[in-house]
Amino acid sequence: MQDRDPRRSLPRTDAVLADPRLESAASHLGRARVKRAVTEQLQALRTDVVSAGAGTDAASVVDAVLRGLPDGATSLQRVINATGVVLHTNLGRAPLSPAAVQALATAAGYVDVEFDLTDGSRARRGRGTLAALRAQVPDAEAVHVVNNGAAALVLATLALAAGREVVVSRGEMVEIGDGFRLPDLITATGARLREVGTTNRVTLDDYAAAVGPDTGCVLKVHPSNFRIEGFTRSVDVLDLATLGVPVVADIGSGLLYPDSLLPGEPDVTSALRAGAAVVTCSGDKLLGGPQAGLVFGTADVVEAMRRHPLARALRVDKLTLAALEATVDGPPSPTHRALHADPDDLRGRCERLAADLADLAEIGAEVVRSDGVVGGGGAPGVTLTGWAVALPESYAAALRSGRPPIVGRVERGRCLLDLRCVDSADDEAVAAAVRAVGAGGV
Numbered sequence: 001m002q003d004r005d006p007r008r009s010l011p012r013t014d015a016v017l018a019d020p021r022l023e024s025a026a027s028h029l030g031r032a033r034v035k036r037a038v039t040e041q042l043q044a045l046r047t048d049v050v051s052a053g054a055g056t057d058a059a060s061v062v063d064a065v066l067r068g069l070p071d072g073a074t075s076l077q078r079v080i081n082a083t084g085v086v087l088h089t090n091l092g093r094a095p096l097s098p099a100a101v102q103a104l105a106t107a108a109g110y111v112d113v114e115f116d117l118t119d120g121s122r123a124r125r126g127r128g129t130l131a132a133l134r135a136q137v138p139d140a141e142a143v144h145v146v147n148n149g150a151a152a153l154v155l156a157t158l159a160l161a162a163g164r165e166v167v168v169s170r171g172e173m174v175e176i177g178d179g180f181r182l183p184d185l186i187t188a189t190g191a192r193l194r195e196v197g198t199t200n201r202v203t204l205d206d207y208a209a210a211v212g213p214d215t216g217c218v219l220k221v222h223p224s225n226f227r228i229e230g231f232t233r234s235v236d237v238l239d240l241a242t243l244g245v246p247v248v249a250d251i252g253s254g255l256l257y258p259d260s261l262l263p264g265e266p267d268v269t270s271a272l273r274a275g276a277a278v279v280t281c282s283g284d285k286l287l288g289g290p291q292a293g294l295v296f297g298t299a300d301v302v303e304a305m306r307r308h309p310l311a312r313a314l315r316v317d318k319l320t321l322a323a324l325e326a327t328v329d330g331p332p333s334p335t336h337r338a339l340h341a342d343p344d345d346l347r348g349r350c351e352r353l354a355a356d357l358a359d360l361a362e363i364g365a366e367v368v369r370s371d372g373v374v375g376g377g378g379a380p381g382v383t384l385t386g387w388a389v390a391l392p393e394s395y396a397a398a399l400r401s402g403r404p405p406i407v408g409r410v411e412r413g414r415c416l417l418d419l420r421c422v423d424s425a426d427d428e429a430v431a432a433a434v435r436a437v438g439a440g441g442v
């Protein structure tokens, strides 16, 4: 029996790696990555031929390795977001527009990010991106871009209030997610928090009583991921600006100007007009761009932030600058389109998907109402009227393990596929994936 031990007939690693199909994979994934996959596959065959479930000749080993290799050299997988949550933090928040993706590719090589091609001298880093932002928000005297919204707030606090006090309402002491809390972020800069008011109510007098010679700034934080309703009162930027100290407005989600779809959502232009010295927000929330922290404000405060020693530690790379400019200057972002999707159009797409699956009677695909949400720390009270195709609950896990994975939403024992955030060009791929799961007998 020893002679029949299949372990004896396993091909050598080198022999497998020499297969042209794997050489081609190595050219875009890297030789080390492919070699590791081959070693793992051979090891699996060596330890347990049956459960490795594959032939032991070189061609079969290559087949198995190719099945297990990713399409690209990143372990990140493209995911089809059928959750109806537009800014899904766990799915990478805002998807970039094709224009922004193209800008990323351009910026990947050598670029004139900090170079003046006319005279060969050094030029202002990211000047095109800053100009695009200024053009969208003419009320801002100056603009700066950092790594994310939290970094923008840190830099504003450092520039205005290090060693001094930041006056903030108790109702705005927000945890942004994953255990990170804005009050901790602020005190980590060396500023002291001066809390005013109560969880549900604060008045201008509360702020006025707290403001003094030690005040660095007053901070107004938009409670972007929760809502307090009922007996509440807060003070808006317009009134805070009368206190005679700089007002920092952290609006969170990055609307540059008002959006009638999101009436409760603050925007950069309005906050500046109301008198904020600095407005900070994220690039990858409602703006629909890459992760970034945007800073708009008066020339002196923005310049103080830009020249602060820590600004260098928070600066963005050329890829972000490129994608941000393309987002701000380019066609509507996928985020914008998902937010403003026409419910009738969504319904039509869902009906076509359900009709397409009608012959799979056992899954009972059915069009149902589905309220989308903004998600990602934006517009917590807003629901977006939409539609979904309901499938048996077991489809949720099966679709997640497909290629590309499709992430639906499980609700009341059913798997809902909400097409709001699905590119209509992917509708057929969704139908095919559901069909493949059906054929697999889930």
Ligand SMILES: *Cc1c(COP(=O)(O)O)cnc(C)c1O
Binding pocket: 148, 149, 150, 151, 174, 176, 221, 222, 223, 224, 225, 250, 251, 252, 253, 281, 282, 283, 292, 293, 376, 377, 378
């Ligand atoms: C999201 C958010 C932040 C943090 O922004 P990041 O870009 O995630 O760092 C800060 N403040 C508010 C109000 C937010 O909504």
